[in-house]
Amino acid sequence: xxxxxxxxxxxxxxxxxxxxxxxxxxxxxxxxxxxxxxxxxxxxxxxxxxxxxxxxxxxxxxxxxxxxxxxxxxxxxxxxxxxxxxxxxxxxxxxxxxxxxxxxxxxxxxxxxxxxxxxxxxxxxxxxxxxxxxxxxxxxxxxxxxxxxxxxxxxxxxxxxxxxxxxxxxxxxxxxxxxxxxxxxxxxxxxx
Amino acid sequence: xxxxxxxxxxxxxxxxxxxxxxxxxxxxxxxxxxxxxxxxxxxxxxxxxxxxxxxxxxxxxxxxxxxxxxxxxxxxxxxxxxxxxxxxxxxxxxxxxxxxxxxxxxxxxxxxxxxxxxxxxxxxxxxxxxxxxxxxxxxxxxxxxxxxxxxxxxxxxxxxxxxxxxxxxxxxxxxxxxxxxxxxxxxxxxxxxxxxxxxxxxxxxxxxxxxxxxxxxxxxxxxxxxxxxxxxxxxxxxxxxxxxxxxxxxxxxxxxxxxxxxxxxxxxxxxxxxxxxxxxxxxxxxxxxxxxxxxxxxxxxxxxxxxxxxxxxxxxxxxxxxxxxxxxxxxxxxxxxxxxxxxxxxxxxxxxxxxxxxxxxxxxxxxxxxxxxxxxxxxxxxxxxxxxxxxxxxxxxxxxxxxxxxxxxxxx
Numbered sequence: 001x002x003x004x005x006x007x008x009x010x011x012x013x014x015x016x017x018x019x020x021x022x023x024x025x026x027x028x029x030x031x032x033x034x035x036x037x038x039x040x041x042x043x044x045x046x047x048x049x050x051x052x053x054x055x056x057x058x059x060x061x062x063x064x065x066x067x068x069x070x071x072x073x074x075x076x077x078x079x080x081x082x083x084x085x086x087x088x089x090x091x092x093x094x095x096x097x098x099x100x101x102x103x104x105x106x107x108x109x110x111x112x113x114x115x116x117x118x119x120x121x122x123x124x125x126x127x128x129x130x131x132x133x134x135x136x137x138x139x140x141x142x143x144x145x146x147x148x149x150x151x152x153x154x155x156x157x158x159x160x161x162x163x164x165x166x167x168x169x170x171x172x173x174x175x176x177x178x179x180x181x182x183x184x185x186x187x188x189x190x191x192x
Numbered sequence: 193x194x195x196x197x198x199x200x201x202x203x204x205x206x207x208x209x210x211x212x213x214x215x216x217x218x219x220x221x222x223x224x225x226x227x228x229x230x231x232x233x234x235x236x237x238x239x240x241x242x243x244x245x246x247x248x249x250x251x252x253x254x255x256x257x258x259x260x261x262x263x264x265x266x267x268x269x270x271x272x273x274x275x276x277x278x279x280x281x282x283x284x285x286x287x288x289x290x291x292x293x294x295x296x297x298x299x300x301x302x303x304x305x306x307x308x309x310x311x312x313x314x315x316x317x318x319x320x321x322x323x324x325x326x327x328x329x330x331x332x333x334x335x336x337x338x339x340x341x342x343x344x345x346x347x348x349x350x351x352x353x354x355x356x357x358x359x360x361x362x363x364x365x366x367x368x369x370x371x372x373x374x375x376x377x378x379x380x381x382x383x384x385x386x387x388x389x390x391x392x393x394x395x396x397x398x399x400x401x402x403x404x405x406x407x408x409x410x411x412x413x414x415x416x417x418x419x420x421x422x423x424x425x426x427x428x429x430x431x432x433x434x435x436x437x438x439x440x441x442x443x444x445x446x447x448x449x450x451x452x453x454x455x456x457x458x459x460x461x462x463x464x465x466x467x468x469x470x471x472x473x474x475x476x477x478x479x480x481x482x483x484x485x486x487x488x489x490x491x492x493x494x495x496x497x498x499x500x501x502x503x504x505x506x507x508x509x510x511x512x513x514x515x516x517x518x519x520x521x522x523x524x525x526x527x528x529x530x531x532x533x534x535x536x537x538x539x540x541x542x543x544x545x546x547x548x549x550x551x552x553x554x555x556x557x558x559x560x561x562x563x564x565x566x567x568x569x570x571x572x573x574x575x576x577x578x579x580x581x582x583x584x585x586x587x588x589x590x591x592x593x594x595x596x597x598x599x600x601x602x603x604x
Contacts, residue, residue, distance in 0.1 A: 001475065001476075002475070002506075002510065030506075034264060034266075035211065035261075035262055035263055035264030035265070043524075044524060047522055047524065052506060052509070054503060054506055055261050055500055055503075055525065056260065056261030056262070056500060056501065056503055057503040058266075074503070075503070076502065076503025076504065077503065077506070078461075080471075080472060080475075095207070095209075095264075096264055
């Protein structure tokens, strides 16, 4: 077991932003980054602040106790789990498989979190290619900033970035909204 | 549908995002190389149709596996490239390649005449001759050979007492600790013994990584089978296998099944790098370290490419951070450029040094007393190119531990 203050799942814009701010403020953070979606400036800044990056590793599951996520397992660390007070889920949307679309349902594959999406499949997309595509709005459902699993609010699991319902990198102001969601996660951890 | 149609290399999952190209150290420095995407998943589609699409430029791949670390879709790009070289490559290895690759044949030969060999290999005319006749670059500092192998030292000085311990492990020392740098093996024995583990050797062969890289597949496969048998024998006695070399470990765990098609599924869970083994033992309270009171060092950690691929660098950094007097800078992840035998070859020397430049610069900026690094070939490259000494984490731990007090606490 390895203990951190915050484990960030995903090394993209949202994950690195939240991780760097928290690490700089003195919390011990680990980012599990499958693939190097961002590898230059944000990574250097985080590492310089003393943060830990598990590059090329992947979270494969977690242990929940009541309304808390206790620990996560990764592909590479085997039986050594990552424990933390807080977890930030920043796994992105369809491209990075933070959200997966099947023929008849849309789901969050890592923990099976509750996902907000249109039940009627014909409403997922608009046949006019360049108009707004609804599937881009789908994502993890939250309650006061925390993720929900089978309707239960997981009090220490905060989704940030594109994995969230309502945020998509296809929108014009996406980068600002992704970073805002990361800073919201930081705020929540600061407050508690 | 996709789930039902997945190759071992996962190549049909490639999304053409090209992230692999942004992290390839060769592509950035050698225009003759097409890059990981083109050589790997893209080329594979053609090669599956017809082997004539195999391109000889695949030989420029370092097999550093940084593309695999970067890939968001889990495609085993470097494996695809190495496998294609094995399946479609027509060149048989040159004499030079066979010499560089046969670490286990050259080791005993060179070791027997170590003082002469080491002296000769440092002479300009000899290096010039090797350059002209064999294509081993004359600008390269050649590794030193030791006149006494680690195995010889172990049998003479350490083997006798090992059965007296309560816990036991088997040590896969690899060619480097045996022929080039027995001090590393001695440090390993000192640390493991202090923590209360008896150390045992096996009937091991070279892991085969250099043979694989140089196209000597039958020889590598034969060695792989002998090693796995030795591991099975060790496990039947309840002894886990502990290694010190990153690349040997990656070869034993990943390349055997992926590239040599030798099944290791029954033993691979029982092979640990020493840093991983010690971290787990200390974190779980199984063993307790006593550190020297006045020990201090300013070090920079370079994570070797294969360590990053294995995802085990975190164990080294967490372990080193446990040492009270350690001031550790984690260097930005970069390839040192040597990639085993690659950087020794005349045709690769220049590219090899260009690849390593960002790392050398970051070491100069960190200005450490020494670089901490698990890999032996990174050590050669960094020491030659920066002048900063490189220490294996095991040797750092052996130095920082109060071995006597640790032993009293753990062997009682």
